[in-house]
Amino acid sequence: MKLDHLKFFKEQKEKMATLKRTLFLCLLICFFTNGLTEEIQAKSGDDVILHCRDPSNANILVLRWIRPDLKAKGYVYFFRESRSYEQYQYPSFHGRVKLRDPQMKDGDFSVILNHFSINDTGTYECYVGRNNTGSDPEIINIIHLKVKADQEDITAKSGDHVTLPCHVPQNTQILVVEWIRPDLEPEYVFLYKNGQSHPDHQHPSFRNRVELKDSGMKDGNLSVILKNVTITDTGTYECHIYQSQRNHTMSIINLDVHQPDLKVEGKPGDNVTLQCQGTEDFTKFKWKKTDLKSEYYVCFFSDKELHKRYQHESFQDRVELKDPNMKNRDASVILKNININDAGTYECYVGYGGRSELITTITLKVIDSGADERGGDKDGHVGLIVGLSVVVVLVVVAGFMIYGRCRRLKQNQLPAEAADHELQDLNQRN
The missing domain is CATH 2.60.40.10 (Immunoglobulins)
Incomplete structure (x- = not known):
């Protein structure tokens, strides 16, 4: 019995040790993964910095920036023995990528990608090879480069026709265009696939009300016109495009529809x-x-x-x-x-x-038929004149009455004053 207990405790101890090693490994993987991975969003035409830094003092023999999602052989940027080699680059990156610091001081291997376009979206990896090691170049950083959607607020009145803007660079290869409202079910406002729209997939409230602003989508214009909007059309609209296996959100529109007065x-x-x-x-x-x-x-x-x-x-x-x-x-x-x-x-x-x-x-x-546009009686001005005339007459009469009374009082006062003077004279004589 004692041996069984010892065996049991020994097995439990081994399991705990295995669990600790597993947790440590998971934490280690998470730490390095978070340190290596970075996400960057950019708009068409932007100049984007792809960060890569290794502060070690070892001399750099080779620097490689690659796009693992591209099937063709080549590099985004290739540097070896103190110079870059454009001939090893993917053609789409010729003349568009350069070191942020040509001296690569303090281990700065970052590059600048000029004139970003939707075709540049994807995963970028930075590899560095050192002179003092015989091993292959090691990965320093991983960057996920994505399109930053254009955002716009639009205000409209009920009954208006509203354009929801969405644009991509000219000659962009597009398999699917979809406009959605994420708060609806189904969420489709407009769906374009295989060269035609698909109204059967639309939310019922948008059928026969949405169309492409340019049916040919020339110059990358994917904008749609939403007709006869109502207050229930208020919400957030998103324009998505699909290229092969990739999905890009190109624009986000916040539409606010007011009821007209x-x-x-x-x-x-x-x-x-x-x-x-x-x-x-x-x-x-x-x-x-x-x-x-x-x-x-x-x-x-x-x-x-x-x-x-x-x-x-x-x-x-x-x-x-x-x-x-x-x-x-x-x-x-x-x-x-x-x-x-x-x-x-x-x-x-x-x-x-x-x-x-x-x-x-x-x-x-x-409007009362007996009232003018200001809401008063249309003969009100006559009544006002009559009323004012009566007031004037009353004021005049009252004035005459007050004047007459004052005059009488003054006349009565004069004899009294004369009597006072006379009484004073008599007193002086006596």
Whole structure:
């Protein structure tokens, strides 16, 4: 029994030692991997520094910068015996790569890549060979060079046609172009593949509303036009392209769509049109008046008819479709025989399957037929003149009355003063 216990503890000790060695190895690998790997993002036309530094004092015999993802033989940059060799470079890098410090002081083997383009994206590795070692050059740094997406904020009003910009260098080989909105499912706003667009992959809200600005994508123009935008089009749009096995995000657009400030005016008894147009085929729509406290609507349409049972009593028999056939997704209505109480804010909501979208907000102003544009009575100026005349007359009459009273008081005062003087004279005589 004692031997079994000793054997058990010995096995546990060996397992712990193995676990410690494994953890140490993992930490060592992570340390060196993090130290070697670097990610850089750049825009087309930028000059990019590919960093590589080894502070050791050993003399450098050879320096190689390579792209392991390129199948052809060659180098990004090749340096040996105190000079570079352009003939060993990939043709696309001729005249575009040079040492950041020609003296390579303090072990600086960094190079500058001029005029970065999308074709330069990939992995770059820096190898250094020393005179005092007989081994092969060792890797010093690994750089993942990626495209930095253009970012732009765009503001639009509901109903506008908006251009979402995206460009790549001319003659760039492209297999697939996709515009997406990551918050949607499906996320595709526009998909171009095998020389044609694929509307079947689009989110339903974008069908028949998105097209390439240049159908031939000349000069690398991958911009699209989003038609008849609504407030629900507000969001972030990304332009991606695919080259062989690589995917690049070329542009990120933040679109903010505002509801236009629509106003309609009319006089009591008029018929007014409240405009509303859906962005896609809808199954139902409703018009609401924001100040109505009840849950009823101005009108409610579904199953190809207006439902009076959901209508507020003040609007019954006064609302009808502008176009009974609702061509071009027209959800506009005519409000008949308006009155002062109809003034307010109206909202049009359109239903697409299981979601509802606010399309239009309209402020209705009802002008009293007996009021001028400033809201006063159109004969008010006459009343004002009459009123002012009465006031003037009253002021004049009151003035005369006050004057007469003062005059009488003065006349009464004079005899009294004379009597006082006379009494004073008598006293002096006595």
